[in-house]
Amino acid sequence: MISDQVREIPVVSALVAQLPDAITAGTLRLKELTLEVDPTRIVEVCRFLKEDQKLNRLSAITGVDLYPVEPRFEVIYFLHSMERRGERLRLNCRLHGDNPEIDSVTPVWPGANWYERETFDLFGVRFRNHPNLTRIMMPDDWEGHPLRKDFPIHGHRYSYKDE
Amino acid sequence: MSDSDLNSPTATLDTSPADIEREAQHHRRRMTLNMGPQHPSTHGVLRVLLELDGETVIRAYPDIGFLHTGIEKQCETRTWHQVVPLTDRVDYLANMSNNLVYALAVEKLLNVQDEMPQAVQMMRVLLAELQRINSHCVWLGTHALDIGAMTVFFYCFREREDVLRIFEMFSGQRMMTSYIRPGGLALEPPRGWDKAVRKFIDAFPEKVDEYEDLLDKNPIWLRRTKGVGFVPLQDLIDWGVTGPMIRGAGVPWDIRKDEPYSGYEKYDFRVPTLTENDVWSRYRVRMEEMRQSAKIVKQALDGMPDGPWQLDIPRVTLPDREKMKTQMEALIHHFKIVTEGMKVPAGEAYQAIESPRGEIAYYVVSNGSSHPHRVFMRTPSFGNLQVLPPMVEGKLIADTIASMGSMDFVLGDVDR
Numbered sequence: 001m002i003s004d005q006v007r008e009i010p011v012v013s014a015l016v017a018q019l020p021d022a023i024t025a026g027t028l029r030l031k032e033l034t035l036e037v038d039p040t041r042i043v044e045v046c047r048f049l050k051e052d053q054k055l056n057r058l059s060a061i062t063g064v065d066l067y068p069v070e071p072r073f074e075v076i077y078f079l080h081s082m083e084r085r086g087e088r089l090r091l092n093c094r095l096h097g098d099n100p101e102i103d104s105v106t107p108v109w110p111g112a113n114w115y116e117r118e119t120f121d122l123f124g125v126r127f128r129n130h131p132n133l134t135r136i137m138m139p140d141d142w143e144g145h146p147l148r149k150d151f152p153i154h155g156h157r158y159s160y161k162d163e
Numbered sequence: 164m165s166d167s168d169l170n171s172p173t174a175t176l177d178t179s180p181a182d183i184e185r186e187a188q189h190h191r192r193r194m195t196l197n198m199g200p201q202h203p204s205t206h207g208v209l210r211v212l213l214e215l216d217g218e219t220v221i222r223a224y225p226d227i228g229f230l231h232t233g234i235e236k237q238c239e240t241r242t243w244h245q246v247v248p249l250t251d252r253v254d255y256l257a258n259m260s261n262n263l264v265y266a267l268a269v270e271k272l273l274n275v276q277d278e279m280p281q282a283v284q285m286m287r288v289l290l291a292e293l294q295r296i297n298s299h300c301v302w303l304g305t306h307a308l309d310i311g312a313m314t315v316f317f318y319c320f321r322e323r324e325d326v327l328r329i330f331e332m333f334s335g336q337r338m339m340t341s342y343i344r345p346g347g348l349a350l351e352p353p354r355g356w357d358k359a360v361r362k363f364i365d366a367f368p369e370k371v372d373e374y375e376d377l378l379d380k381n382p383i384w385l386r387r388t389k390g391v392g393f394v395p396l397q398d399l400i401d402w403g404v405t406g407p408m409i410r411g412a413g414v415p416w417d418i419r420k421d422e423p424y425s426g427y428e429k430y431d432f433r434v435p436t437l438t439e440n441d442v443w444s445r446y447r448v449r450m451e452e453m454r455q456s457a458k459i460v461k462q463a464l465d466g467m468p469d470g471p472w473q474l475d476i477p478r479v480t481l482p483d484r485e486k487m488k489t490q491m492e493a494l495i496h497h498f499k500i501v502t503e504g505m506k507v508p509a510g511e512a513y514q515a516i517e518s519p520r521g522e523i524a525y526y527v528v529s530n531g532s533s534h535p536h537r538v539f540m541r542t543p544s545f546g547n548l549q550v551l552p553p554m555v556e557g558k559l560i561a562d563t564i565a566s567m568g569s570m571d572f573v574l575g576d577v578d579r
Contacts, residue, residue: 085421111403
């Protein structure tokens with residue numbers, strides 16, 4: 001559901017006109033604009049926002065785990081415009097916990113590389129077409145994804161392979 | 164020629180020119196070099212895998228994560244106020260900036276940012292700018308040391324020590340200050356703080372001149388920095404680079420100007436930019452930023468009103484000690500905050516500020532309880548370090564050191 005107030009924002013109206021089905025919801029809370037995007041269309045949406053709407057910088061990508069709610073993962077993209085100073089937009093994709101997979105936006109922004117690796121490492125969300133989807137924070141043979149809510153805080157045993 | 168051929172006696176006793184040529188080819192094979200994780204110029208535990216052809220870097224692959232301590236996971240187990248000491252440890256050269264951005268993000272969720280007393284806002288600006296001076300002093304000292312100018316290091320750490328003494332005066336801690344908290348400041352500023360800050364800030368601009376005297380006309384410094392570490396501006400934007408690096412490429416983008424927080428719009432300061440886009444321009448930008456920070460500190464100091472140093476909202480801050488002893492409600496609020504923690508309305512907030520290294524932003528998600536559901540830290544060093552391969556590939560290995568120094572990353576900030 002996109003409220004009329006959100007629909008009137010130029011970026012949103014342009015996006016809805018160009019890619020009508022890609023946006024499933026939009027909210028404006030605490031002066032921050034968040035759009036919920038169909039996960040299968042994320043690359044199209046990002047490319048349009050970057051090339052047409054001058055939201056030309058990707059600030060970060062991260063995840064949020066809403067366990068036990070399904071679809072449990074949110075992948076969040078923080079966009080920023082270097083030309084219209086101070087304009088920011090947040091894109092939010094909901095992914096099901098069984099096989100969380102989404103297309104990589106590295107073809108649009110090379111800087112998405114490490115953020116996607118980090119989200120993969122800590123949440124276990126797989127990014128399709130990523131050039132090098134390996135762990136970045138945790139050791140390569142680590143089991144599990146630490147920022148998931150069902151990952152224990154204490155008592156995790158790990159033996160370093162080189163020891 | 165394989166390795167066994169070289170080791171066989173015939174290859175060494177009976178050498179024809181062709182053999183020598185072949186041997187030379189053999190030794191000119193590309194070499195893989197591990198720079199770090201304990202290399203002094205990586206300033207922490209960064210490992211860079213370099214593939215070299217002679218002295219030229221063919222490929223660079225930064226390997227991070229050695230300092231990962233799961234701070235974001237730890238935040239989820241703490242109450243909202245208990246997260247503050249963790250934010251210090253993210254970027255240990257910019258604690259005040261990290262405290263400030265967390266406090267601002269939580270205050271945004273609580274919707275109390277408009278009620279913040281003037282004195283708190285000005286003190287936050289003053290401390291954040293002192294922090295910038297501190298961080299840039301450390302950067303300049305260590306960067307110059309990497310390139311071979313040793314004296315600058317001692318000069319810079321002399322001033323850094325002064326800032327740390329001021330921080331110690333305020334918070335009792337030199338580095339892990341935890342002084343800026345959601346709802347205001349941790350403590351009332353100590354007696355005589357204004358004299359200490361004024362003494363430092365009056366003398367500081369001359370100290371920047373001293374640093375420049377040591378470097379600006381030093382031919383070794385100039386040849387090690389000018390034209391080194393160039394990356395096209397469009398690439399910098401696509402890789403998500405922020406802070407002095409992007410201002411050294413000619414983009415006057417500073418969050419203090421574009422999205423002012425804590426009343427930055429009221430201060431008179433300039434955003435220095437240069438278009439050379441090399442190690443030299445990043446050095447010049449940071450030097451000018453130190454002068455501008457000194458100017459902001461002076462303005463904040465001159466205009467500083469008397470307290471209060473905290474919000475007077477019982478659900479957010481601890482009540483006054485005197486009230487706690489005389490009023491039942493105050494005692495109840497105190498008990499609730501200490502045992503349960505403050506409750507933050509459900510929602511999510513993204514707050515970005517300009518740290519010494521660039522855009523630092525916290526994305527906090529609350530589910531209405533006394534613990535954060537998620538705290539994401541968008542740290543400037545992580546974003547900036549990604550651009551290392553395009554910056555050093557195809558250049559000399561010695562320039563890798565200069566380029567890495569000009570990025571001014573802190574590994575705690577990268578790995579979190």
